[in-house]
Amino acid sequence: MVFLDFEQPLESLYEQLDKIRQVGEEGEIDVSVMIKELETKIKNKRKELYNNLSGWQKVQISRHPERPYTLYYIRQMSRKFVELHGDRYVKDDKAIVGGLANLDGQTVMLIGHQKGVNTKMRQFRNFGMANPDGYRKALRLMKMAERFQMPVVTLIDTPGAYPGLEAEERGQAEAIARNLFEMAQLRVPIICIVIGEGASGGALGIGVGDRVYMLEYTWYSVISPESCSSILWHSWDYKEQAAEALKLTADDMHAFGLIDGIIKEPVGGAHSNPEEMAKLLKRQIKKAITELSEMTPEDRIEARINKYAGMGVYDVVSETATDDNNNVPSDEK
């Protein structure tokens, strides 16, 4: 088991539990009562810790190394899955996976960022940071889903689109922009769920949908707390403050109307009970598909565009601005 820093109290309880169990195995003393007590203690402690999480702590949970990733959820939710590879232009991006899945009879196109489960696989998956090829593969699969009238489900979990040389050469910005554009007009239902990290354009590149949900302990924002700290505080040391300032939790995002709902996680986070998490996820996806199936494609697209068009808060002043800036060339100050 991997414990996060704020889970230290849990770790020591687990250590105690291990010791008592050892004593029990030696067979001299009956420890069953003590074990029961400790297990209750652990349960309560976990509840207590997880009821009072800061923004930064949720970021930590979203990155927990034992947290389930896209392929795990697909295998749990779908009896059959045929993974499809390649963007048909350049290559197959390993940081975004996708293919045909089936949720209790309903075939869907399931697409998601994929992080690696161990050191070797993390490299292989490029830490879930996609190149343009990944976004173009995703778009190819979405257009296929549209042709065959299958709902599209995307699972978002990325620390960002990959900032690499080839990524720029092959048009990272264009690839993401194109997906935003095409997803706005896709004729089939799109359901997007942030299952871990939702970092910026890399997340949004497969994240425009009729329904967008976040798992309870995930984050979604324009930048990671670390990078935000580095840029605005000129230091890497303000990530906790940045996490609070960005209001990046599922609760915040829902309160702002930027997502459509939150999917509860088991106490202790998705990694403490992945099977249960997959069940909860599947239930929500099926519910959304049922709701969205009742609308015509035209109505869905209109509602989708109106939803995004309504995002953004600003003030409207009554007097019109008359100020003109002067003519000094505005070379950067």
Added chain:
Amino acid sequence: MGWFRRLREGIQTATGNKKEAPEGLWYQCKACKETSTMKELKENFFKCPFCNYHVRISSKEYFGLIFDGNYETLFDNLRARDVLQFTDLKPYPQRIEETMKKTRLTEAMTVAKGKVNKRPLVIAAMDFNFIGGSMGAVVGEKISLSIDHCLAHRIPLLIISKSGGARMMEAAFSLMQMAKTAAKLTLLAKAGIPYFSLLTDPTTGGGTASYAMLGDINFAEPQALIGFAGPRVIRETIKRDLPEDFQTSEFLVEHGFLDFVVDRKELRERISDLLYLFDEKNRVLVADAEND
């Protein structure tokens, strides 16, 4: 009408009774370090007379360069709101207020409607001086309203990008402006109204990854920095030096992401040509027109 006169007229219209740049002021080129007078610079379309470096200019200066003369600004009444109560080294409202005072702008984008060789055009132009040309809710809404205006009046849209990316102080609201602007642009595309995207130095981050890359025509000024990630981040990630022309306008043309690079001297004429070629009267197929 000569270029020079048009330019002068444009500037006068743009500034009205406001102060002109003091004549005789010197400008030292950022690229070649040569010094020219402000007057020489202006007469040369705000390009260095020695090395053709395109000086970063404001939205108003572009309006002056591109429109026939008069133009009308639109949606000037929108202001940023501190919905997150965001404070980094200073509170966001304070940052906005100081920026407004310093730049005499109200936001990082100004929208204007005018004519180019008598053909109507809506221009939404960004100002880098305003918090790095960052895209917040006001920029997104101005683009959205511009699109509505273009749809209602069947006028082409030109967005002049000059942006460091998202406005972090608006966090996820800023991020969603990417989806918002892209979604709204699909309506222009469906209506058959052309959208021209001019990328100027610099255009990076969220703006590039949404509206700036979605033009029916994407074009740029020479030697502009254009990309998704900034060069510093890329260098730190890949841990090696970047090619010299990396992320320049010319690099993007070579890799297939821009239609052409245009010198600022020819900017107005090129836009005028596009408006002529895309003019509905000129492009509707003869057979279709006869069926009407």
